[in-house]
Amino acid sequence: MSASDVRPAVPEWLHAPADANELVAAIWPPAAARTADGVLTVGGVLATDLAEQFGTPLYVLDQDAVVAQARRVREAFDAATARHGTTARVYYAGKAFLSTEVVRWVTGEGLAVDVATGGELAVALAGGADPARIGLHGNNKSRLELARAVELGVGSVIVDSLVEIDRLAEIAAARGAVQPVLVRVNSGVHAETHDFLATAHEDQKFGFALTDAERVVARIRELPSLRFLGMHCHIGSQIFGTAGFAESASRLVEVHARLLAGGEVPLMNLGGGFGIAYTSVDDPTDIEELADGIVDAVARECGARGIPLPALAFEPGRSIVGRAGVTIYEVGTTKPVRVSDELERLYVSVDGGMSDNARPALYGASYSARVASRTSEAAPTLARVVGRHCESGDIVVDAEYLPGDVTPGDLLAVPATGAYCFSLASNYNYVPRPPVVAVSNGEARVIVRGETIDDLLTRDAGIPTEGAE
Numbered sequence: 001m002s003a004s005d006v007r008p009a010v011p012e013w014l015h016a017p018a019d020a021n022e023l024v025a026a027i028w029p030p031a032a033a034r035t036a037d038g039v040l041t042v043g044g045v046l047a048t049d050l051a052e053q054f055g056t057p058l059y060v061l062d063q064d065a066v067v068a069q070a071r072r073v074r075e076a077f078d079a080a081t082a083r084h085g086t087t088a089r090v091y092y093a094g095k096a097f098l099s100t101e102v103v104r105w106v107t108g109e110g111l112a113v114d115v116a117t118g119g120e121l122a123v124a125l126a127g128g129a130d131p132a133r134i135g136l137h138g139n140n141k142s143r144l145e146l147a148r149a150v151e152l153g154v155g156s157v158i159v160d161s162l163v164e165i166d167r168l169a170e171i172a173a174a175r176g177a178v179q180p181v182l183v184r185v186n187s188g189v190h191a192e193t194h195d196f197l198a199t200a201h202e203d204q205k206f207g208f209a210l211t212d213a214e215r216v217v218a219r220i221r222e223l224p225s226l227r228f229l230g231m232h233c234h235i236g237s238q239i240f241g242t243a244g245f246a247e248s249a250s251r252l253v254e255v256h257a258r259l260l261a262g263g264e265v266p267l268m269n270l271g272g273g274f275g276i277a278y279t280s281v282d283d284p285t286d287i288e289e290l291a292d293g294i295v296d297a298v299a300r301e302c303g304a305r306g307i308p309l310p311a312l313a314f315e316p317g318r319s320i321v322g323r324a325g326v327t328i329y330e331v332g333t334t335k336p337v338r339v340s341d342e343l344e345r346l347y348v349s350v351d352g353g354m355s356d357n358a359r360p361a362l363y364g365a366s367y368s369a370r371v372a373s374r375t376s377e378a379a380p381t382l383a384r385v386v387g388r389h390c391e392s393g394d395i396v397v398d399a400e401y402l403p404g405d406v407t408p409g410d411l412l413a414v415p416a417t418g419a420y421c422f423s424l425a426s427n428y429n430y431v432p433r434p435p436v437v438a439v440s441n442g443e444a445r446v447i448v449r450g451e452t453i454d455d456l457l458t459r460d461a462g463i464p465t466e467g468a469e
């Protein structure tokens, strides 16, 4: 069964808008607008100029939006923790979108950086991140990655298995180092957008069962080359509301209190997962409300047990960069398709697709879209924006109302593509990955260069290189 078989033909929440040119504020970068001529501008730069100068498809990242959001999130957690006499460290979860520029922007706002591989670590370092303010994640970090982390003095390694604990202890001991670690645990709380599910057992690859935490921490405390900092828990992604976080935090505090009997536990890391709006139906919780709700829950649970509040850490990714990104495509073909007696939809093919945005194909993720190069008075029509790849599941926007006269040559902009699009991009069908352009104050500059066909061919060992025998 393909993804489209299980979806309703039109999502229940989607309604024909009065104006299919409108930029629904929460989905777009805060400063996105249209000129008097109707052209979309991001960071003060015309979409038409961006397309002309850099080509399409194009990832556009509003620098000021990333910087402002990084600051807002840090301030929200600073304020929430200060009220309870403790502190928060906010790690930017680099897997959402990592480049040296973005590392500079977020570290400039006082954020630390989370990485999950040697490659992400290399980018964070190249962007000037302080190793002492880097967290290294992953359920299967290589010996080389662990050794590099120890050698650099990475501030925390989040350990994920007993095998890894012994491996890391040995590596640190051999270097005469003491490596600070957090223990990843599963609180049994899974949260997804509006709901959360709480279970006692989990069937997934990350972390330790909360019930094993005491035994695992006891093991770490026996190892002189490791220093136990606290527990780490990440309950999911694209979460709205505080209930799931609060439930998870309360389960963690209970174990945290028991761990205090065996030594100090200075830290608790509650992960990321704060949701953003992708379509007009999404109504994410303000970060200030989330921060207060989560920190209050931890404080309440600690208070009830008469234990001090630890320093807290958080790891937002999507909520820092998601809304700052817009992808610009050019429409290549349009085709009305009769879906049933009652329903016809316009298929709008663009020059990118699942290679630059895998999320619809991977998770059935919803997006929205607008014609970027002009406005139109034409009546809104139900459309599906699809890519150019050889998969019927190559969908960019499953369902959206676009002006009925959308036509080849129009530019189409898909908002909220700052997170998990560039980072999940592929070369499927030998399509070169698009460049990333940062916009700010009417200026645009490339922060990650686009690939060329030549870039792709250089990896093929069967192609004779010039000058070779």
Ligand SMILES: *Cc1c(COP(=O)(O)O)cnc(C)c1O
Pocket (backbone or CB within 6 Å): 093, 095, 096, 137, 234, 236, 237, 238, 271, 272, 273, 274, 315, 316, 317, 318, 319, 419
């Ligand atoms: C992916 C991830 C994050 C970031 O999640 P967002 O939904 O982007 O905020 C944080 N922590 C861990 C451990 C993760 O795996």
